[in-house]
Amino acid sequence: MKRVILVAAVVAASVCFVSCKDTQITMEVTSSSEDTYASDAETAAAESAAAESEVTTPSAPAEPVLEFSGDPQDIMNIGEDSYYEGENYVLFVAAGSVLTGDTPAKISEVMDSLEELYGLSYSYKGNVHEDDWRTRYFSGSFTGINRDMSKASILIIPDPHDDSIEWTYGNEVLLHDTTLSVEHGYYDGLYHELAHLLRLRQSNMLGSVMEEGVALYAQDRLSRENDYPNWSMLQYVTYGGYVSMYDDSVIYDDPEGEFIRASLAERSGAQTDYQYGFRFVMFLMENYGTDIISKISVKAREYDLSSLESVSPDEKDMRTVVEIIKSCTEDDVFAKFVKWLPSGWEAYCREYVKYIERFSDM
Ligand SMILES: [Zn+2]
Known part of the structure; x- marks a missing residue:
């Protein structure tokens, strides 16, 4: 697989x-296309040295x-x-x-x-x-x-x-x-x-929306705590003069369906899994306690969600993830997410823009 x-x-x-460089793509582990640096002279020298040392001292490398x-x-x-x-x-x-x-x-x-x-x-x-x-x-x-x-x-x-x-x-x-x-x-x-x-x-993977959300939420929180200018988060924010490339009205229309679709979708310029995930994990952390990711992870251990680790995730497994999230929160968690978005997400955008603009003058 x-x-x-x-x-x-x-x-x-x-x-x-x-116009940020878009590196948000899915790579297959088996691909060797990014291995261009492996052929430089130093690596080759290290390789031959390693091979040599293996011949002379095979038992103690x-x-x-x-x-x-x-x-x-x-x-x-x-x-x-x-x-x-x-x-x-x-x-x-x-x-x-x-x-x-x-x-x-x-x-x-x-x-x-x-x-x-x-x-x-x-x-x-x-x-x-x-x-x-x-x-x-x-x-x-x-x-x-x-x-x-x-x-x-x-x-x-x-x-x-x-x-x-x-x-x-x-x-x-x-x-x-x-x-x-x-x-x-x-x-x-x-x-x-x-x-x-x-x-x-x-635990096993929870789909790219959840995984990217967990990574982005941490990236934003911890870089701000350390007072680092995390400009890369601007691409998620619509506030003041800034406009995200993601139109989140798709979430309002069908939050649960969009959660699944964004996890299954081919990665695209719209970055739907990153965009949805960042908002959703922030919502979970703010409304269900900071141990919510832990609870969801523990619950997920009871299921086989292996297709979510492949390049063609199974919709059935994503539906299971939805049920896992509901069982750790509430049945109407996605409806509540939609209710939270206008106030909760906008509050973040406002706070973030205020934060990041400080660095413009430095
Ligand atoms: Zn990531």
Whole structure:
């Protein structure tokens, strides 16, 4: 079965709310189209070195362990594929990446914030699986590390500076090294992808509306809490002079049907799953308690929703997700969502625009 992976929302570190680069597409894990960076000379050298060391010392392949100073001013040029083991994650860093000395502290801080926000724990591993990332990105190294997936696997590669994407799948997050720099994107991708991973570890997938909603809500909340200029959220907002590319009147017409359709739809320029999901998860969090995502995840463990992990999700499984959400909230949760939208969503848009415009003058 071909599986979907969840990719980062647009990271736009400028006032770009209409013509933002649209990277919100579905990728198949088996696709190798984004592997253009894997053929560079450094990787090839690392590959041949790894192959050589495997021949001479087949029983003890000692992958280099990274040491971090903790100092954000320290710039580390990673010379060979290396790893670092944190409390609840393992960083696998490809040769050529550039990191700062405080990278583990930053990642731990983001993961702690996400766990606190949703009342979930990375230590739970309800639905973990892995693809062939060890060979796709690291020439087959790290074969013995985090094999039981007890920790999150965070893969870091040099930013290819092309249209390739960051993603989350099973137990892995792939990030470009620049995502870990404040200058580049204020950790947008870090919040987004690590939120995906936290949710995915709890249960089978809930469809792209719910999954993207959980990631976007966390991305927005935590970047504002840290006073980062999260310009990328502008694409969701209609307020003042800003107009979202999404016409949410489709939600008013048929909220439950649209929830299902948006999860089943091919990703398009309208970004229906992201747009619906961001609003809906905000509504759930504000009206049913901050443990609502946890409750829904626990309930979902009782069902087989495997088609939702494929590129052709089954409508029947989405109907089951609707029933799960209702059983954790109320039967009329979608009607209540429509009632909340004009006041609740507009309040967010107003607050967000006020927040983000402060950065225009800086
Ligand atoms: Zn996403």
